[in-house]
Amino acid sequence: DTVLTQSPALAVSPGERVSISCRASEGVNSYMHWYQQKPGQQPKLLIYKASNLASGVPARFSGSGSGTDFTLTIDPVEADDTATYFCQQSWNDPYTFGAGTKLELK
Amino acid sequence: QVQLKESGPGLVQPSETLSLTCTVSGFSLTSYSVSWVRQPSGKGPEWMGRMWYDGDTAYNSALKSRLSISRDTSKNQVFLKMNSLQTDDTGTYYCTREAYGGYGWFAYWGQGTLVTVSS
Numbered sequence: 001d002t003v004l005t006q007s008p009a010l011a012v013s014p015g016e017r018v019s020i021s022c023r024a025s026e027g028v029n030s031y032m033h034w035y036q037q038k039p040g041q042q043p044k045l046l047i048y049k050a051s052n053l054a055s056g057v058p059a060r061f062s063g064s065g066s067g068t069d070f071t072l073t074i075d076p077v078e079a080d081d082t083a084t085y086f087c088q089q090s091w092n093d094p095y096t097f098g099a100g101t102k103l104e105l106k
Numbered sequence: 107q108v109q110l111k112e113s114g115p116g117l118v119q120p121s122e123t124l125s126l127t128c129t130v131s132g133f134s135l136t137s138y139s140v141s142w143v144r145q146p147s148g149k150g151p152e153w154m155g156r157m158w159y160d161g162d163t164a165y166n167s168a169l170k171s172r173l174s175i176s177r178d179t180s181k182n183q184v185f186l187k188m189n190s191l192q193t194d195d196t197g198t199y200y201c202t203r204e205a206y207g208g209y210g211w212f213a214y215w216g217q218g219t220l221v222t223v224s225s
Binding site for chain 1: 149150151152153164166167168200205209210211212213215216217218
């Protein structure tokens with residue numbers, strides 16, 4: 001299976017820019033997607049196919065990358081962005097998710 | 107609007123079978139596929155399998171021997187059955203729908219149902 005590796009946690013101050021990385025153990029073309037999950041809630045799609053903003057998602061969120069290395073960027077970070085962010089690939093079978101990066105605000 | 111809602115028992119005994127139902131609205135099961143995704147507490151989600159719009163199914167190979175997904179289009183429901191449950195099957199189970207067919211990103215999620223495997 002394709003393993004997606006994410007940093008466990010990040011802490012940033014409101015107004016700053018933050019980049020969350022996801023590295024795949026094998027190529028996934030551009031089929032990497034990003035979700036935000038707040039405690040007690042279901043995941044919410046933010047970015048699909050590496051760089052496409054999902055409907056209703058603020059333009060502060062952006063994605064980049066291809067192949068094995070991908071990045072989710074939030075600029076500027078707001079207090080409401082405190083959450084866990086997951087990457088997910090759908091190029092290789094089975095679909096897999098990363099373990100998540102917990103974003104905390106200073 | 108698109109809605110999905112999971113239902114089922116919150117507690118299952120070890121070695122027993124889990125049965126969950128996903129009731130959907132706002133779209134047709136003959137036009138979109140529905141996937142099951144589960145998430146242990148504090149961990150990343152795991153894609154379990156899918157009911158395709160044409161009635162075909164696909165499973166995560168890690169679960170294939172224990173998992174069955176079916177549907178009743180007249181009731182707008184998709185069903186999950188998984189046998190031989192163990193404690194590490196504990197977690198929140200979600201049904202999801204892709205924005206478009208077959209590309210693999212999940213734009214719609216149910217609220218999830220917590221399943222605890224314990225005696």
